[in-house]
Amino acid sequence: MPEVLTLAARDGQATGPEADPSSPLALRGLTVSYGEKPALFSVDATFPAGAMSAIIGPNGAGKSTLLKASLGLIPRVSGQVTVFGQPLAAARDRIAYVPQRASVDWDFPTTVIDVVLMGRYRKLGLFGRVSRAERALATEALARVGMDAFAGRQIGQLSGGQQQRVFLARALAQEADLYLLDEPFAGVDAATERAIIDLLKELKAQGKSVIAVHHDLSTVTAYFDHVFLVNVRAMAEGPVDTTFTPSALAETYGGRLAATQLADLALTVG
Amino acid sequence: MEAFLDALTLQAGYNAALVAIGAALLGFAAGTAGSFLFLRKRALVSDAVAHATLPGVGIAFLIMVALGGEGRSLIGLLLGSALSAWIGLLLVEWIAHRTRLAEDAAIGAVLSVFFGFGVVLLTVIQTLDRGRQAGLEDFLLGSTAGMLLQDAQIIAIGGALVVAAIWVLRRPMTLVSFDAGYAAAMGVDTRRVDLAMMGLVMAVTVIGLKLVGLILIVALLIIPAVTARFWTNRVERVLWAAGAIGGVSGYVGAALSASAPDLPTGPIIVLIAAALFALSLLLAPARGVLAASLAHRRFQRRVHRRQGLLALVRGEPIHDPLTLRILRAEGLIRADGVATDKGRAHAAKIARDERRWDIARRVHQDTSLTGRYDGLTPIEDVFTADQIADFDARLGPPQPVGF
Numbered sequence: 001m002p003e004v005l006t007l008a009a010r011d012g013q014a015t016g017p018e019a020d021p022s023s024p025l026a027l028r029g030l031t032v033s034y035g036e037k038p039a040l041f042s043v044d045a046t047f048p049a050g051a052m053s054a055i056i057g058p059n060g061a062g063k064s065t066l067l068k069a070s071l072g073l074i075p076r077v078s079g080q081v082t083v084f085g086q087p088l089a090a091a092r093d094r095i096a097y098v099p100q101r102a103s104v105d106w107d108f109p110t111t112v113i114d115v116v117l118m119g120r121y122r123k124l125g126l127f128g129r130v131s132r133a134e135r136a137l138a139t140e141a142l143a144r145v146g147m148d149a150f151a152g153r154q155i156g157q158l159s160g161g162q163q164q165r166v167f168l169a170r171a172l173a174q175e176a177d178l179y180l181l182d183e184p185f186a187g188v189d190a191a192t193e194r195a196i197i198d199l200l201k202e203l204k205a206q207g208k209s210v211i212a213v214h215h216d217l218s219t220v221t222a223y224f225d226h227v228f229l230v231n232v233r234a235m236a237e238g239p240v241d242t243t244f245t246p247s248a249l250a251e252t253y254g255g256r257l258a259a260t261q262l263a264d265l266a267l268t269v270g
Numbered sequence: 271m272e273a274f275l276d277a278l279t280l281q282a283g284y285n286a287a288l289v290a291i292g293a294a295l296l297g298f299a300a301g302t303a304g305s306f307l308f309l310r311k312r313a314l315v316s317d318a319v320a321h322a323t324l325p326g327v328g329i330a331f332l333i334m335v336a337l338g339g340e341g342r343s344l345i346g347l348l349l350g351s352a353l354s355a356w357i358g359l360l361l362v363e364w365i366a367h368r369t370r371l372a373e374d375a376a377i378g379a380v381l382s383v384f385f386g387f388g389v390v391l392l393t394v395i396q397t398l399d400r401g402r403q404a405g406l407e408d409f410l411l412g413s414t415a416g417m418l419l420q421d422a423q424i425i426a427i428g429g430a431l432v433v434a435a436i437w438v439l440r441r442p443m444t445l446v447s448f449d450a451g452y453a454a455a456m457g458v459d460t461r462r463v464d465l466a467m468m469g470l471v472m473a474v475t476v477i478g479l480k481l482v483g484l485i486l487i488v489a490l491l492i493i494p495a496v497t498a499r500f501w502t503n504r505v506e507r508v509l510w511a512a513g514a515i516g517g518v519s520g521y522v523g524a525a526l527s528a529s530a531p532d533l534p535t536g537p538i539i540v541l542i543a544a545a546l547f548a549l550s551l552l553l554a555p556a557r558g559v560l561a562a563s564l565a566h567r568r569f570q571r572r573v574h575r576r577q578g579l580l581a582l583v584r585g586e587p588i589h590d591p592l593t594l595r596i597l598r599a600e601g602l603i604r605a606d607g608v609a610t611d612k613g614r615a616h617a618a619k620i621a622r623d624e625r626r627w628d629i630a631r632r633v634h635q636d637t638s639l640t641g642r643y644d645g646l647t648p649i650e651d652v653f654t655a656d657q658i659a660d661f662d663a664r665l666g667p668p669q670p671v672g673f
Contacts, residue, residue: 068451073451092457097455109502109503110444110503110505111503121441
């Protein structure tokens, strides 16, 4: 549990401690609810800059909700979101979002390169021409995920892992500073998982911040620097070494994590 | 037939020419406006919007009569229909977003209530002894009788504005149609884009009311887009192809209905569009029914060929009649089922491929490559020559095949 439980604030009135301006994503008293049942209650979080952070928790704990509320995709009941110390609307250019693969219709009439170019639409505006430079940038983003040979393919012909790579390339094309990924490794093949993690580490090396909803507890220590454990409330937050502990996990997951799984994790966490 | 050709070449009189041009322009605007609706998977919202125009027609008539007119001003009637359609549209959005009802329920409720109210109003209007109410019911199924230059001008100007607006908004509309969550994360106001999409559909509906009628305009919005989808995998091409299909349907349909007395224009236009849809469904490359069944047959033959050759490799007898037929036709086996020299050569090649794949799967743990092993794809399509040479080196010397 967080040290001080912030009071739920209405309409973005700050109640907790001031947000750290260097943090790529800071949440204060964030409450989101579907109907009368809060999916997230008074969540505080401060994600570190230039690091890879994982959002971890059981099914239905509000992991994806946290990401979506941070992006303003679903309304907040209360609380504040600051991105690099700014309100969300002022920082849109610095955020790239990679939604869950299953969230779109892959039979949509578009090609791989066109999807990646969608990442440029905000900068292109309504009338901007898709110049050769824009196209080159999109092609380079595809090359970084190993998909440049697929540029002209209809997106319906891709495998699950390839779809995830295209979504990542679209985010890369935005040239953002903060990458928010919703279960990027769900249902992808082993090679894609490796390609994605290599790329994310590369982004980190360039000083970018990565925050991912993650479900595979066995890879947390290998992939991430920072963890945020959530189960409707914020359960624990901090560096993987000190925060990703069997006791914190037991508290976050309640009875939903088998004792054997915890024992296995204790070994990997060491 | 001659009358039809006359109408097609705009030689069938002033009114018929006006109708044909108007219908073509309306079809183009409806096709493009309907494309995003179809891609957003909200095609049926247009049905609610169309039916919601009816009370507006009635109320506009009553207001104009009350102000001392005849109630026949087309602009006035269209403004009224636009206003009530907009209210209907906002109601659908409000019910879908603010209540626990899903959009289909909202569409059903708004469609039937507005349409019912409109029918009541029109019935009451028929009993009035003021104004010239004859012809109001034409808004239901459309009518070309007495189409004026002004009517065609409304369609031309309104249609051009709609198409221009779609072109300007094509990027946000594409974003929202494909991935609304991502669009919102980028800062696109998805609600406003949706409203703009629906607003354009509403505009097409209103300008098409007189010609096609509110019941059938939905077909002109949806059928061209669905038809265009068969032919292309790009959003912008769907857009313009749908416009072209709508335009052709409108033009040909209007010409056909002008070539014989008492053929209703709106329904004929819709039937022409439906015929184009049926043709596309059957004949389109890749997505058409015919192409799909041909592709399946080709696939089936490849499977049988491969299985037959593998059976030759293992020296097993082949019993499947289709397999035997395919191998015989290619001269891979003799009539009595014994492999020919050519058959042995092919079988040896396939046996080698199988062993190469075994190695490939061991060497390349990368599933995106080895995942392409389906027993059919030649290994040369997946790996480069030097990679295959490496597999062959690991295979060791050639082994005798069991003949």
